Amino acid sequence: MTDATKPSSPYDLPDVSGLVVGVLGGTGDQGRGLAYRLAEAGQQVVIGSRSADRAANAAAELGHGVRGADNARCARESDIVIIAVPWDGHKALLETLRPELVGKIVVDCVNPLGFDKKGAYALKPEEGSAAEQAALLLPESRVTAAFHHLSAVLLQDPGVEQVDTDVLVLGEERAATDAVQALAGRIPGMRGVYAGRLRNAHQVEALVANLISTNRRYKAHAGLRVTDV
């Protein structure tokens, strides 16, 4: 039934349930939240940290079969690797993990932001965005960008059964973005939506500053839905 000359439907996504997902920076709020939701959905998850002990402790707290490892081992043992470290440590971490990340699907969810008394504002990385920095540092990895707009509070709250948001997924390679969309779709309430190439990642990362303003005004944990898709 497949016709190689015809583009497949954007709604046909691969089965990624057998893939191992690593979360670098998995002991931070965003990393823990993602690890928890993915593991709860049945995905094999390894969280990485500079300290293997700290990763193991966080993994034990999360349950659902999550394992802990130092960052290098986490990257090596995973098929899809989510980068959930603070922007400050982004470049240095990726430089050291280049060999371990060769051939892997890398998912950058880092938001370069500054804060002052007026709230959050976007930082503009030299490379254009965190995701483009990752792509430059990891030329042999399959770099995508996704999971920017999630509330770490909602992700980590076991009382929240569905996380009511779409996940914008960006990247250069269709098979990689399809896999990341499918991964997002494993979490109840979430859906992965293709949202362009990495050269358009900056505004997606930066939009978190707007959601922070929205959250402050409405006392909410705002997410995003894409309509008509």
Added chain:
Amino acid sequence: MTDATKPSSPYDLPDVSGLVVGVLGGTGDQGRGLAYRLAEAGQQVVIGSRSADRAANAAAELGHGVRGADNARCARESDIVIIAVPWDGHKALLETLRPELVGKIVVDCVNPLGFDKKGAYALKPEEGSAAEQAALLLPESRVTAAFHHLSAVLLQDPGVEQVDTDVLVLGEERAATDAVQALAGRIPGMRGVYAGRLRNAHQVEALVANLISTNRRYKAHAGLRVTDV
């Protein structure tokens, strides 16, 4: 019942049904679409163009009591003025209309974008964003940014009864953003959501490049909803 020491609810918005709305660039697709929807919702609408005749013709086509005028008269006769011109003509137009726009609520919905064979990409104005350029050029106006992510196709299609999207509204002054949120809420299906200060306008304008990629992939007219608000 009012307590001046307590911030009002973000869901309490003013009644703007009596205000006159001008749409500069009202003969373009986006401008016509907005004029049509607002007029159909019962708002008094004036569309502006360089040529008063062209504006009058477009207004007659739109019906619903829409009037046409040259840009300067459109600005003068309106309480809220939507800037819906192409990015190329943005600066020159605002420079000429500075006196007419004094004291008005200005709503910038311009998206500075470039296009090449890979699709759309964000341009970065020197001032940070189109909205910040407007604020610099119009220091005596009440500049906001909104209506960036609307599909001109859906706006103009009389068969579409509801436009299924939220409208992110940015600005420095609460009374102005509240009025623009209320205006967005006049269009069936739409809702205005506060999304931060003008220094965070760039990513909201630039996100249109992502929605263009989404539209191309899904053959859709994507809009955005903010969840938990």
